[in-house]
Amino acid sequence: MGTSEPVSLVGLVDQVVKLVRAGAGRFGYEQTPVMFGLVEGELTLPAGRKGDNYRAAFPDRGSIQTTGQIAELTGYGLAQEAVTAWSERIPDGLNRLQVAAINDHSLLDGKSLLVIAPTSAGKTFIGEMAALKTISEGRKAVFLLPYKALVNEKFEDFSALYGERLGLRIARCSGDWQDQVGGVLRGKYDIAFFTYEKFLSLAVTFPHLLNQIGLVVLDEAQFITEPGRGMVVELLLTGLVSARQRGVSPQLIALSAVIGDTNGFNKWLDCDLLMTTDRPVPLSEGVIDRSGSWTFKDDKGTHTSQLLGRLDIQQRGQKPSSQDVIVPLVRHLVKNGEKSSYFAMRAGLPLAAQNTLLVNLAFRRHRM
Known part of the structure; x- marks a missing residue:
């Protein structure tokens, strides 16, 4: 037409x-x-x-332009229950990245998209919006994640928000005993979470799995460059691309951290590219030592402050370890309503290496 x-x-x-x-x-x-x-x-x-x-x-929804207000998403056919839940969860509305995905790249009109943005930029919610739109059209959505822990985390989060509140069927397949593979193969789900390896295995063994799916959200797409697991990501993406020749073409949303040159990645996937290096939530990088002193650097130079009290840090085991600092640090951040990501020294390193804990703190009020 x-x-x-x-x-x-x-x-x-x-x-x-x-x-x-x-x-x-x-x-x-x-x-x-x-x-x-x-x-x-x-x-x-x-x-x-x-x-x-x-x-x-067939009304032309492409002319709808959102200003960032969550309530406007009902104009794209999204369920009012979902929009209400999002309004409560994200009172400040959509950020610039999410607005661009809808207005400039037709996210909610079924267009495939590669999103490259820093951590905490709001990439995950782009996948969530596409998933709810897909489900509203009577199709199914799957999320592909690199680790079992992430599969379990997302399963719990989505079960609480979309399962209990909206009545959607949430499933997971990660290779653990609690997997719902049988139900997924019979199509008894609305949203399913897979590890890369589990999805690839099932898609090869049961080709009809792809026929059920209306949306595939590939999280952490930068893993395609990893020497070990990159082959798995490439194989599953190749399967999705080649399925188009059989008339099977689910919407694909690939979410990636900043990777520099895309090297034609989006062209290979035959999808739009939305890329930004802007970080809407400031990332504070620094070092905290066993005295609770926090040293960090920003645009104005290097600063030091006493983040934890000296009595807050106590030896928890027979030997000093990074856990002595992590535990009170977590308590401090939770008490202040902050969320953060931690990268700690591996156990077994010499004491001199454990005396200083390297931590990246990404403070954010609303994680999407």
Whole structure:
């Protein structure tokens, strides 16, 4: 529809065949449509034009532009219950990255997108919005994560918000005993979380799995550059890209940390690119020692402050360790309503290395 060139009838039939086979696969059947008759030469149809009847049946949502207010998302067909839950969770509304994903890259119109942005920039919520839109259209959404711990964390978070409150079926498949593989293979879910390896294994063993899916959110897409696990990410993405030849083309949202040159990554995925280096939430980087002294650097220079009281840090085991500092630090941040990420020295290092704990603190009121 809307093309300015005549439409090849043979090519149109080929597209219909692919869609029929993909649709049958969603119900566990295999169909191979056959076209009877003889066509000599090229058979074409006139160029399509969108008329009043078409616009009445398929309203053009692409003209909707959000200003960042959560309530406006109902205009894209998202459930009011979800929008209400988001409004309570994110009272300040969408940030610039999320607004750009909707307005400039048609996120909620089913367009695939590669998002490259720093930690805490709001990438995860972009995937959540796309997931709820997909579910509102009667399809399923899956999130692919690098670690079992992340799968379990997201499963718990989504179960509380979308399962208990909205009644959605949340599943996880990470290789643990509590996995719901059977239910996922039967399509008994709305949102499912997988580790990379588990999704690849199931997609290869049970090809019909892809036929059920309307959206794939690949989190931490920069793992494709990792020497060890990059091959797994590349294989599962290759499977998604090649499935398009069979008429199976779920929306793909790839979320990545800042990786510098994309090297044509988005072109290979055949999706839009949304990239920023802006960090909406300041990241304080510094060093805290066993006395509770916090030394950090910002645009104005190096500063030192007493973050913890000297009596707060106590030896917890037979030998001094980084845990002596981490525990009171966590208590201090939680008490102040902050969220943070920690990177601690590995156990077993010499005492001299453990006396200083390197910590990156990303303070944020709303983590999305």
